[in-house]
Amino acid sequence: MGSREPTRHLGPGQWLLVGAVVLYLGAILALPLVAIFAHALEAGVGPLLQTFDDPLARHGLWLSLVLALIALLANGAVGVGGALVLPRHRFLGRRLLDALVDLPLAVSPVMTGLAFLLVFGRGGWLEPALAAGDWKVTFAFPGLVLATLFVTFPFTLREVGYVLEELGTEEEEAAATLGASSWQTFWRVTLPNIRYGLGYGVILTTARALGEFGAVLVLGGAISGRTQTATTFIYNALEERQEPAAYGVALVLALASILLLAALEWLKRQRRKEI
Amino acid sequence: MRLTPHPTIYLLAALGLALAATLAACDGGAPAPRTSTAPGKSRTLVLGAYTTPREAYGKAIIPAFQRHWKEKTGEEVRFQESYLGSGAQARAIIGGFEADIAALSLEADVDQIAQAGLITNDWKAGAHQGMVSRSVVVLAVRPGNPKEVRDWDDLRRPGLAILTPNVRTSGGAMWNLCAMYGAALRGQTSAPKGDPAAAEKLLAEVLRNVGVMDKGARESILSFEKGVGDVAITYENEVLVGRQAGRPYEYVIPRSTILIENPIAVVDHYADKHGVRDLADAFVAFVRTPETQRVFADHGLRSIDEGVAKETAGRFAPVEDLFTIRNLGGWPEVRKTLFAPGAVYDRISAGLGARR
Amino acid sequence: MSGVRAAVAPGPGGILVRAGVFAYVGLLVALPLAALLATGLAPGLIALWQAVSAPAAADALVLTLTTANVMALINAVTGTATAWVLVRYDFRGRDLLSGLVDLPFAIPTLVTGVMLVLLFGPQSVIGGWLARQGTQVAYATPSILLALLFITVPFVVRAVEPVLMEQDPAEEEAARTLGAGTFTILRRILLPALAPAIISGTIRSYARALGEFGSIVVVSGNIPYKTLTAPIYVFGEIESGRAEVAAAVSAVLLAVALALTLAARVIERLAGVTRG
DSSP states (O other): OOOOOOOOSHHHHHHHHHHHHHHHHHIIOOOHHHHHHHHHHHHHHHHHHHHHHHHHHHHHHHHHHHHHHHHHHHHHHHHHHHHHHSSSOOOOOHHHHHHHHHHHHHHHHHHHHHHHHHHHHOOTHHHHHHHTTOOOOOOOOHHHHHHHHHHHHHHHHHHHHHHHHHHTTTTHHHHHHTTTHHIIIIIIIHHHHHEEEEEEEHHHHHHHHHHOOOHHHHHHTOOTTTTHHHHHHHHHHHHHTTTTHHHHHHHHHHHHHHHHHHHOOOOHHHHHHHO | OOOOHHHHHHHHHHHHHHHHHHHHHHTTOOOSSOOOOOOOOOOEEEEESSSTTIIIIIIHHHHHHHHHHHHSSSSOOOOEEEEEOOOHHHHHHTTOOOOOOOEEEEEEHHHHHHHHHOOOSOTTTTTTTTTEEHHHHHHHHOOTTTOOOSSSGGGGTOOOHHHHHHHHTTHHHHHHHHHHHHHHHHTTTTSSSTTTHHHHHHHHHHHHOOOOSSHHHHHHHHHHHHHOOOOEEEHHHHHHHHTTTTTEEEEEOSSSSEEEEEEEEHHHHHHHTTTTTHHHHHHHHHSHHHHHHHHHHHTBBOOHHHHHHHTGGGGGGOOSSSGGGGGGTTHHHHHHIIIIITHHHHHHHHHHHHOO | OOOOOOOOOOOOOHHHHHHHHHHHHHIIIIHHHHHHHHHHHTHHHHHHHHHHSSHHHHHHHHHHHHHHHHHHHHHHHHHHHHHHHHHOOOOOOEEEEHEEEETTHHHHHHHHHHHHHHHSSSSSSSHHHHHHTOOOTTTTTHHHHHHHHHHHHHOOOOOOOOHHHHHOOOHHHHHHTTTTHHHHHHIEEEIHOOOOOOOHHHHHHHHHHHHOOHHHHHSSOOTTTOOOOOHHHHHHHHHTTHHHHHHHHHHHHHHHHHHHHHHHHHHHHHHHHOOO
């Protein structure tokens, strides 16, 4: 199976196509980005720095970061562990699990928040248990954690899973035949193989966690100083006519996204080089 | 021959999970803002309010109370605040948001919380019947009033784009409709006096012109500031706060409009649970003192305190025909007539929707 | 077809991990969604129909589907064209373009909404100009479409790219030697080969668009019967304390999104499409 080299010298028709695509993506994607940066430049660096003076803004960003870290660790661990034992083996309930893993990507964030409310909120399925232990989930930090874990769940599991599924178990089998122990097999064969998948998963998880809005709004209530993440801070700041604060934090999130994007593209490039 | 990884991997994964869980259990860890660094206990008061008095509470009254309490008792108080549409906030509190104090837009919303068993104290006792501030329903217009809107009837003009919030979530939306309906019933509009059908017709004609329906009074006026619409029906104090923030718009007070009275109450179920009942009671008392009432006036709210009201009368335009919710039969009656399923608003909504 | 080799029984550690993952997924994913479906369906199908056919709800659902339809059509075309350009051509800035395609996966939807307001709001240059021409973008239906187009850019592109890359040039070259023009080649060889990927990518973007909230709630104005989409309607019902109605409409939306995702997977599996 051959594949062609990309055409280097483009004819006029081809340039037209490139131009059309660039125009479309420029208008849809780049223009809004330019808008927020232009607005920030117009306002100057001062207001941006002032954003960090605001304790609520700092708290919101900090809260989002902590949530992203938790999601990264928990869903990273479950993702890698799950990818190792699930995609490559047939077992009872595998189809069901596959479907469940994909679910969070299909659910609207607002519905995610509602679903958790119905379990953990007043009149919810687990309310008696929660009341017994006096645990607060809704309108409190644990609720935010649950919402973030839900929406970021599939990424690492899928990315690592794809890699492992494509690779199959040949290399590991070969290593075992050659006398390698399970540990050596994992460390020397499996882990290097999955590092790109893991990298993608981690980046996507972080980006999604930082960007979560609807579910944390519904489940957490955006209570200042308690459940107000960076995104809900922006939302509330817009209500208070604190546009500088809102746009400041939005800019921070946009910058973080671009950093994550750059990391993603760098990883992809590294991977391409190896193929 | 095992092809699964060494158990150490699972151990590492489990550690990762455990770390995550610990972080989660530490409740995020970071102290909330307005925090004390004082040794010993420092308690937190949680406030659930409607959208409009964000600045009044957030920037002025809460810091003032913190100072006051520190001087009086040496204790530093932390605050957590939530500002939502009045109806939405009432439901949030009923649904599990453990607010110690509810400062909402209308009495009926606080009544709902009481009905849910969360307020058992007699919050309406006292000189002010549980109220803390006042305002009136006005019409915000563009500088120079280019559309020449003077009163309710002008809102019926075809092609005029009007803003009012969503009745389901916003207390302000309910006040707006009550003001219009009441003015019509009182014969202060083109509708004949005492004619509910004509009043309903007036409402329908105005609502036909409504563009954006935001979740709260604050969101509504913000949309207006963003250039949406020609007129916004809103609280007088929203307009005044907006102008303080440098926004250029004017407002018109209709000849007949309703007096908005905002309640505040201690949600004793949660205040007792959190052990802050004394704090909550103190805060509610604090906001009714003349000093704090002056702060409310600084933020565009008419005072419940007679003395302060007289002092600040110059800042607020008089209203020719000012009526209250009691003139319309009180909130329970109004809810039944106007806002219940199948009632006036529902009928108008469905009628408008079907035509689009 | 990629995938599962002959089943190999895992050791005891593996079974423990598998059980652990099941438990995690069960508690985190299955339980809340079960509660949502149960609450939505418990009052019965008639109540479900009533909730969904209420004028505002029905209108919101129709708006959501309509905007998603337009978005899907546009994406099918532009996504394929983008994938074509990224795979078949080499030009300066290609990598930058490819990176740009991934932007929607990195950026918060709320920030997307804020950017669109900055770009098209009445106070903006473009927005003001458009307003004078009589078109409104922000707080009107076009803004919903723009937001959807933004967030769904990667879906079709990333679905079509790997298929294009695997495409054997031999067939095309043979057809060309036999005298076939570009369009014939497109129609007879490439399109059939790419169709499954285009379709599954479009379906996934559709499922994603159905649930979009953060960007639309900021930029659309949320006007009932005009720019109020289904997820925002659900949000309103939650805030109004009508969790059952919200759950009912959610159940319907969820069912549609699930069906679509399932369809996409089936198409991918049947066509042997690999994920890039």
